[in-house]
Amino acid sequence: MGFDSCEGETQIPCIELPKELLESKVGSEEWKELCRKVREAGEEYGCFMVSGHDGVPAELREEMFMAMKDLFDLPVETKMKNTSPQPYRGYVGNIDVIPLYESLGVEDAPCLDSAETFTERMWPHGNPAFCQTMNNLSRKIKELEILIMRMIYESYNVPTNLDALAEKTHSVFRMIQYKPPPANEETGVGLIAHTDKSFVTVVCQNQVKGLELLTKQGHWIQFSPLEGSFFVFVGEMFKVWSNGRLHAVKHRVVMRGDRERYSIAMFAIPKDEEGQIEVAHQLVDDDHPPLFRSFNNHDYFNYYVSNVNLENTLEIYAGI
Secondary structure (H helix, E strand, C coil), X not given: CCXXXXXXXXXXXXXXXXXXXXXXXXXXXXXXXXXXXXXHHHHHCCEEEEECCCCCCHHHXXXXXXXXXXXXXXXXXXXXXXXXXXXXXCXXXXXXXXXXXXXXXXXXXXXXXXXXXXXXXXXXXXXXXXXXXHHHHHHHHHHHHHHHHHHHHHHCCCCCCHXXXXXXXXXXXXXXXXXXXXXXXXXXXXXXXXXXXCCEEEEEECCCCCEEEECCCXXXXXXXXXXXXXXXXXXXXXXXXXXXXXXXXXXXXXXXXXXXXXXXXXXEEECHHHCEECCCHHHCECCECCCECCEEHHHHHHHHHHCCCCCCHHHHHHEC
């Protein structure tokens, strides 16, 4: 069970989290040590890679990537039927600042009804195979997402359980395609630099490079994803909850070469009806005064969308 730097010079922690071992070791010293490693990676890097998690079969991931090619080949008019009243949760494409980017989001994809609603919008007679693959994969990624949140809670000695965390969060499953840059350009902007507005985000991707991270030292680094691994980002909501201990890392996508890049991002976001975000009182004391005021997640996200070019939006909006 390791905590090693991954390929290249990125030095991003890579943590092995086999599902069966975790289920049998909860509460043990080995479990507590793993929780500590996850928390420290979130504090120092704001991200880490997960390997060896057999709870999400590699075959299922590959099925999803293959199915996504057919999805993105659909007419734009069809993909635009993927709508949502919330910004960035439906279809996103044909944007001047990110011309290589196209994505479709599905809210509550782990719920079969939501998955079916999406596929029936995309295909006149539905697409049972696509629906089943997306539903199965999103359910398993959500299990990993909730597990990681629980590990962080427990490492901070904040009592919780899996059911409470699942009730606290709402899932957005986003399928993303990045086109290669034009032949006359060496690189192209896939996605502009940003921090996620989630508690955590779990990303799986094909083997095409492009994801870059901004280190605390101010350097952009690109890395090669390990086959079969997941990438976990700390989002701004966890940064607030942890009173600034967890680091919401800024990241972007830069495309090179001539291959399309596919990725899946699963966002654990606060439920709108329970979207009040506040610092955990267990993480406030004389040495750690509160850094953020309590705020409504929905209101903050609308503020972010209206001020997307601002730096440090969270601190401006909710910092004390």
